[in-house]
Amino acid sequence: MSIQAKRHRIGYALAPKKVQSFIQPSLISHASRHNVDLIAIDPSKSLIEQGPFDCVIHKLYGPDWKLQLEKFYLENPKVPIIDSPDSIERLHNRISMLEVVSRLNIPKRSQVLDVPKQVVVLDSENLKGNGVVGEIGFPLVAKPLVADGSAKSHKMYQIFDSEGLKRLDAPIILQDFVNHGGVIFKVYVAGDYVQCVKRKSLPDISQEKLATLKGSLSFSQISNLTVRGNEGFGDVVDLEKVEMPPLGFVEEIARAMRRETGLNLFNFDVIRDAKDRNRYLVIDINYFPGYAKMPNYESVLTDFFLDLVHNNNSREMLTGNIEDGEQESYIGGLKGNND
Numbered sequence: 001m002s003i004q005a006k007r008h009r010i011g012y013a014l015a016p017k018k019v020q021s022f023i024q025p026s027l028i029s030h031a032s033r034h035n036v037d038l039i040a041i042d043p044s045k046s047l048i049e050q051g052p053f054d055c056v057i058h059k060l061y062g063p064d065w066k067l068q069l070e071k072f073y074l075e076n077p078k079v080p081i082i083d084s085p086d087s088i089e090r091l092h093n094r095i096s097m098l099e100v101v102s103r104l105n106i107p108k109r110s111q112v113l114d115v116p117k118q119v120v121v122l123d124s125e126n127l128k129g130n131g132v133v134g135e136i137g138f139p140l141v142a143k144p145l146v147a148d149g150s151a152k153s154h155k156m157y158q159i160f161d162s163e164g165l166k167r168l169d170a171p172i173i174l175q176d177f178v179n180h181g182g183v184i185f186k187v188y189v190a191g192d193y194v195q196c197v198k199r200k201s202l203p204d205i206s207q208e209k210l211a212t213l214k215g216s217l218s219f220s221q222i223s224n225l226t227v228r229g230n231e232g233f234g235d236v237v238d239l240e241k242v243e244m245p246p247l248g249f250v251e252e253i254a255r256a257m258r259r260e261t262g263l264n265l266f267n268f269d270v271i272r273d274a275k276d277r278n279r280y281l282v283i284d285i286n287y288f289p290g291y292a293k294m295p296n297y298e299s300v301l302t303d304f305f306l307d308l309v310h311n312n313n314s315r316e317m318l319t320g321n322i323e324d325g326e327q328e329s330y331i332g333g334l335k336g337n338n339d
């Protein structure tokens with residue numbers, strides 16, 4: 001008689017585009033070989049009736065979905081929901097997103113962590129003069145305040161002068177454009193796991209170059225473009241020659257961000273100041289990013305699922321910074337310390 005190993009059911013609720021990119025055959029088969037079954041959740045049907053699940057992962061928004069998760073949690077308080085909608089929501093606004101960084105508690109070391117100077121403009125009238133730019137100065141990057149995953153929320157502008165401000169619509173963030181050698185570092189986090197990769201970015205703008213630039217230039221998801229795709233933005237760097245940030249530093253940031261946000265699945269974009277190689281700036285934090293682009297994503301994510309189902313009692317992992325004595329809960333109560 002053969003003894004069958006217990007199989008673990010991970011329910012996933014994702015938009016069709018995300019299913020296509022994340023639920024690759026290679027992930028399904030790797031997970032399956034490790035007794036993990038990935039089960040599609042139909043958000044238009046009752047979540048409770050689609051179970052049982054050992055864990056639910058999701059990247060869907062809106063009050064209906066939130067209500068489904070709350071009901072599911074009340075019936076299944078022991079099943080981890082990755083992650084809490086309230087914690088995720090904090091990343092949907094580019095001001096509250098970067099406030100996370102200023103709250104991080106990172107041991108002192110030679111590398112310094114910062115965020116670019118930025119202002120939020122809530123009224124388009126204020127974009128008519130350049131008074132709003134204040135000490136940020138030009139060039140700057142204009143980003144939609146909302147970062148909800150829509151194509152619109154990724155549409156950005158490099159602004160070279162006050163003329164360039166006029167085409168913008170509020171609510172928008174004006175952020176210091178920091179020269180960073182044309183490379184960003186994307187740090188992927190999946191529970192305890194941290195991986196940093198290099199991607200190409202916007203090239204530096206010298207003061208001489210700035211004098212020749214007028215108005216603005218729009219761009220979107222520059223790090224996903226092909227090498228030929230960022231023509232018009234200047235030289236392409238040789239990524240292979242670029243030195244990575246110290247891994248220990250990146251891991252400390254990731255750990256601190258997990259504690260601060262209570263999130264398990266996210267990545268963040270870091271740039272290194274071209275004027276000071278010890279100064280790093282976080283410019284973006286994304287919930288449940290495109291993990292399939294990360295080397296070994298199949299084993300990283302499968303290990304994460306196995307950790308979840310095996311260490312269901314691992315309070316540190318799931319509840320981040322919940323204080324002792326507080327009720328353990330995976331949803332609603334799991335908010336990070338953004339009070």
Ligand SMILES: O=P(O)(O)O[C@@H]1[C@@H](OP(=O)(O)O)[C@H](OP(=O)(O)O)[C@H](O)[C@H](OP(=O)(O)O)[C@H]1OP(=O)(O)O
Pocket residue numbers: 017018021147148149150186221223224267269284286287288289290291293
């Ligand atoms: O689609 P992908 O694979 O490029 O992943 C996107 C991410 O790319 P990355 O893994 O960081 O290179 C992307 O990261 P960036 O914003 O490009 O830094 C976002 O996480 C995006 O999600 P959303 O549209 O902001 O909700 C992610 O898109 P979704 O598929 O989650 O919508």
Ligand SMILES: Nc1ncnc2c1ncn2[C@@H]1O[C@H](COP(=O)(O)OP(=O)(O)O)[C@@H](O)[C@H]1O
Pocket residue numbers: 116141143147153154155156175176177178179180184200201202220221222223269283284
């Ligand atoms: N403050 C900045 N200074 C220089 N480049 C920036 C800055 N902010 C963003 N970028 C560039 O713009 C890209 C998109 O900005 P980001 O905030 O990551 O938006 P998204 O959420 O669409 O990825 C970054 O990957 C980087 O190349």
Ligand SMILES: [Mg+2]
Pocket residue numbers: 269284
């Ligand atoms: Mg980004």
Ligand SMILES: [Mg+2]
Pocket residue numbers: 147284285286
């Ligand atoms: Mg983003």
